[in-house]
Structure formats: C-alpha cells, structure tokens
Amino acid sequence: MALVVQKYGGSSVANAERIKRVAERIVAARKAGNDVVAVVSAMGDTTDELLDLAHQVSPLPPGRELDMLLTAGERISMALLAMAIHNLGFEARSYTGSQAGVVTTSVHGRARIIDVTPGRLQSALDEGAIAIVAGFQGVSQDTKDVTTLGRGGSDTTAVAIAVALEASVCEIYTDVDGVYTADPRIVSDARHIKTITYEEMLELAACGAKVLHLRSVEYARRANLPIHVRSSYSNNTGTMVTGSMEDPSVEHALITGVAHDRSEAKITIVAVPDEPGAAAKIFETVAEAEINIDMIVQNVSTEGTGRTDISFTLPKADGPTAMAALNKVQEQVMFKGLLYDDHVGKVSLIGAGMRSHPGIAAKFFSSLGEAGVNIEMISTSEIRVSVVCRDTDLDAAVRSIHDAFDLGGNEEAVVYAGTGR
C-alpha cells in the first residue's frame, strides 16, 4: 500500500461544503488503495479573525500566546474534516502538530521544523485510519510550547511529514492546477508545466510565484521527495516538482517561466560616504532588525563627491521597521537621507538554459525595452535574471518577456481566486 500525503489550504476548507468535498477526495485516494495523511490549514479567514481578536485585547501580543491562539484555527478545520470523513464510513483521526510529532525551534511565529517523530500517525495508519494533521504548527523542542511556522507553513508541514513517513508523494492542493510559465491571470496563453526541477521551483518561489512555499521546496529537495501541485477543484494532473538540474538524466526546459512579485518595496540610502565600512554598517543595521533583503544595488561613486547611493528591496511589511532602524544610524554613517518607494514590482525569468545560452539576458532586456519598461535594478543568478521596475509596468513586462521567449501554449488554465496559508 502506497502512502500519500495531501495538503489542503484554507480556501479548500473554507466552509462545511468545501470540507465535505475535501473529505470525498481523501476517501477516493483511500479507496484507490493508498494510505492517506491529510495536512490542513485553518478555514478561510479564521487566522485573520483570530488576529483581529488578539489586537482587540493587546497592541503587541506576546508570540507564545499568539501561536497558542492561531493554532486553534487548524484544530477546528482538522476536527471537522475528520468528522466529514467518518460520515463517509472511513475511520479518521485528527492530530495537532504536537501530537503528530512536528518538533520545531522555539522562535514563535516563524519556527523551523527540526525533526518529525510520527509515531502516532504511523500507528493510526497501521490501524487502517486516515490521519488528519494540523498544518502550520508544531511544538518547540526546548520549551514544549506550541509554535507556528509562519505564512505558507502548512506546505512545509506536509512535506516534512511525507519525508518522515517515507511517503511516495506529497500532493499540495491549491486553487490553481499546477505551475504555469507565468501567472495565467496576467498572461492568457501561459502554459501548464508538467514537471519542474527543485532548483527551478525554488527560483520561481523565491521570485514571487505563490503556488508553493519556498521552505517546503527546500525540504523536499533535500529528501528527494516528489511534490505534486494540484487543484482541489479538478482531477487534472498538476505539476510534478522532482529531479535535479544536476542530474543529466533529468529533462528540463531551457526556459522555465516568468515570475513576478508585487510584495516588495525599495529603500534608497542617499549619498553614503564612499568609504570602507559604510555599507557594512547599513546592512548590519537591517540584519539586526531581522529583515531579509532581496536585491541590492550600489551606484558607482559620482566623480569627485566621494559619495554613492545604495538601494535595496525588502518585503513591504518590513518597510517601517527598516526605515526606523536606518534612521537611527544616520548620524553615525553620515548619509544624507532615506527614500522609501513601495510602488515597485519585480519580474524574473527562470531557466536552466541560461547557463549555456549567453544570449538570453540580452533578449530579456531588449524585450523590456521594446515594451517601454524602465529598469531600476538588476539581479541575476546562474539560472535567473530579475529586474525591478514601476509596479504599473509589471503586467506589461511579464507579457513581453513571456512572448519574447515563446513560452505560450494552448491549454486553458484553471484558476480560482483566493489562496491558503
């Protein structure tokens, strides 16, 4: 009997009707001869409603208690899902992250999984039951307190449990039926991707493709576990994330696709003294505020002034914290000012072919030029080229690049609104 781990996001279990549909899907997998573990997120808007309650009692709720509160969300959805499965005549048991053996670090709100000890899940499977597991949550190794993994954490829970139980595949159910060469809401002829390597998927996820959480892909790559990204609204085969670019037997496309990201802002530090230590001090300051920065650009020092501008991008949500932290070191670093711009967008082209086809970057930039898109920042990796532009230019940029590289297909994409956590 093969073991399948499935993950359903918040929109898939948003209400009683949806939960019953998910139950039918799980039972179908069971009837097809598989052992099944299903990882669920909280129902629809539950997390936001709980956050709202928290802010009604406290402007700055402590992390431990916020995690205790938010984990009530999956507790509700998983118990309801187990009930719905019972109602179809199959035995199902729900388990919290702690009961499922998801052991994490103790950083509340963004704990990392250290280990999974799935003894209770294995026993449930051995007794013929379907196991339902709360996504997004675990128990800290040191303090035994309840922790959460941060946004997108349920994907990581599913992959970690699939690895621990040596499942044959981890199926991630979402509102799109897989990964496309671009967001089908922007590019009407975006092509469905049948298989993609972990490396390509990582670059796509890092560049703003929301279909899979970055950490879950990293985790699956380390264990070489295939991830099947599927729609919870259809039975279509989705996208298989599997195989390494380094493996010569794995076929992969020259160009994988175009990703975009509207979630970042740009901070520019104006007229930084062009001397050793100045940039270091700036980025130390940002790091101490625990902010992840993405792209960095430093201009060549303007002749004679001895000063230069430094720009970087970061998640919009971290913008105010970063500005406040940098403001405090202005006198020490002796820069002239700070600019904050949250009307930027990032577009990226990902493809293994870049390693061996030097013309790709040139074609990328010329297509942007033809579309009239002004480039503000550039960043590249071995298999990716990204630029920052005005957010109003972003859709045009995505379309022009997708066209320039002939990525279009004929199938119609299946897309639904809303995303899980």
Add this chain to the structure above:
Amino acid sequence: MALVVQKYGGSSVANAERIKRVAERIVAARKAGNDVVAVVSAMGDTTDELLDLAHQVSPLPPGRELDMLLTAGERISMALLAMAIHNLGFEARSYTGSQAGVVTTSVHGRARIIDVTPGRLQSALDEGAIAIVAGFQGVSQDTKDVTTLGRGGSDTTAVAIAVALEASVCEIYTDVDGVYTADPRIVSDARHIKTITYEEMLELAACGAKVLHLRSVEYARRANLPIHVRSSYSNNTGTMVTGSMEDPSVEHALITGVAHDRSEAKITIVAVPDEPGAAAKIFETVAEAEINIDMIVQNVSTEGTGRTDISFTLPKADGPTAMAALNKVQEQVMFKGLLYDDHVGKVSLIGAGMRSHPGIAAKFFSSLGEAGVNIEMISTSEIRVSVVCRDTDLDAAVRSIHDAFDLGGNEEAVVYAGTGR
C-alpha cells in the same frame, strides 16, 4: 505567598472588553501578593457555534473529533486572556488541559479527572508568571487523546488544579455573587448565604441550583478545599463552601434554602406486571442507554389487576433516547404503554435541621397545599425533601416554601443574565 485558583465562565470572557476586565481582576489578585492560576471557559457562544459547524459536516460526529473541535474554544479564550494580562505588565502563560497535566478517563464528551500533574503550572508560578489554564478539557490516560469533561466541567478543572497545587482557595466567578436561599429571580427577598457546608451545597447543586457544578463540589469536599463563589461583576464577598456538617464545630443553618429545577422530564410506564424482575428490566434498559435517572415512584399495585405504574424523572435531553430504549423492551416486559411529560418542575428544600426536626417535612407539604400546588412525586434524603409538580406551579411553590420557613432577608441580590459552562 498564598496561591489562589480562579475560574471564569464563558460569560465572563464573552468578548475583548470582558477579557480585559478579567485580566485586571487577576492582576489585582497578583498585586495583593498572591500566586494566581486562572481557569477559563470558552468565550460566550463559541461552544454552540462550534457544535453548529460540526453538525453541518456530520449528523453524528465521533466523540474524539468533537472533543478536538470544542477544545479550540478554551484555546482561544485562554490565549487572549494571557495577552491581556501581558498588556498590563505581568507575565502570563496559557496551558491546555493536557499541558496543565489534567489526566482523565477516555470517555469523550464526559471524561472524569483521574489525576492532575501540574509540573508546568508549578514551574510557571515559580518563575513569577500567572498561569492561565483551559477549563473543561484534559488528556486521556490511555490513548493520550484530548477529552472534555462535559457541561460545567470548568468548575471541576479549577477545583482539581487547586487541590493539586494545594491552593488556599478556589474562587469560582459567575454571574451571581454567591448562593442564595432561593433563585433571586423568583424570590425577591432571597437571602445571600455567607457560608455553606459541602453536603448542603451538593444537595443544592443536585436539586437544580446552577451556581456550581456537582462534581466540582464533590471533588472539593474530598480534599477539604474551600470554594468561594463570587460575581465577576463586583468585589462583594460571595459564598464560602467549606466545612462538613459532620464537624460539630461547623455552624450551619437549620434550613439552607430552596432549589428548583426545570430541566427534567417524567416518564411513566403504564401497567407494568407486578412481578419480580419487571422493574429491574426497566431500569437496566435505561442504565444501558447511559441515562441518569433522578426520582422513581412506583404505585401500590391496584387490587386484583396484578399491575402497577412506574414513573421516573430524567434530564429532558435524554428523553427521546430513554423512550426509544423502553419502547424496544415493551413486549418483553409486557407493560401497556409509555407516557412522556416534559412539563414538570422539581422543588426541593435543603437543610441540615431536617435530621433533628421532624416537623419540617409536614410544614413543607402544608405550605405547598396552601399555595394550591399539586404534588406528583416525592423524594427525600437525610437533609432534603423534593417534590415534582406542574412546571407552571413551580415559581409559586418556590415562593410559598421560602416564605413558610422565613428564609427571606433584606439585602438586594446582584444577578446578571447568562451562565458559563
């Protein structure tokens, strides 16, 4: 430093404002020099809302999953309460029943506490924190599954934790400022009771007084732990439940008070063969359906017919189950029919004086006669006399008995609508 355990019901934590008030009360107890553990129920109607969700996905949800679902309720209220306390500058940590060491039997929906191992609570107190504990829930000793204790279970959680931590008192906060000689909503001059023995409180609770859950009083009596029943809306001293009737040094009133109960129904089994084994079969049948019956009356067999009627009372909620179970044994027991009456009420007089004053029962019955109340069933214990009458006569019955025994006082009762679980 003394240790105080406080319990707050669902109406006390019904919304963010109420939760902040409870936080202030807890902090006040802490500032007064006490260690504090607070046990909380789910917010207001949360339990009913979760039950409604459960019935949307399944007509008969399995007990294990129902307990998993319902325990999300206290998880939310306890985390919010801990946040509100943090906001007042005090360290507070919330614990689930399982984390607090509340070990129970594995009967889902009405588990009983076997043991409390409050190691984590003690550590929190030792580190100067206030501990917040989820009421109504525990973890089963055998299966390690989450369990619930049934309605009123949070009172029992509070008492059990107070006993385990050797607290000096368990304060139960409710919407009334203590126990009265009758329900002040029925009897306007009902008198506030300052102290009451465990035995008297047990009889009151068993006879329908909702202020304390029966099992919590039993638990406190075994450990000789004082319970202080107080209002969460005032700072008035409430009612102290303490001391045994058997202890000659304990003063107690001759008559404690009048209790009433509208939650029962009466089943009459018509024309049961008056022969050995018939009654036994009937009550075995009811017991197998796991229904607790209260009063039983069997009439003297009507001369010559060889048949008799048997009536008993039971919780209204169990009525349909009992009727269905009895219906199945009609042929076997050969009774003629079943009558179901849910328009009955029960009124009881409780008082230690009954043991030594034989006139009390006579006065009880004559006052009901004067009030025109027809008595349908009678039951007595050493310190109690109860009758069943029409539910429409119940208020008049309570008032006439309260008057007849001169139980009235002058203080105004402080009563609020709503009850916790």
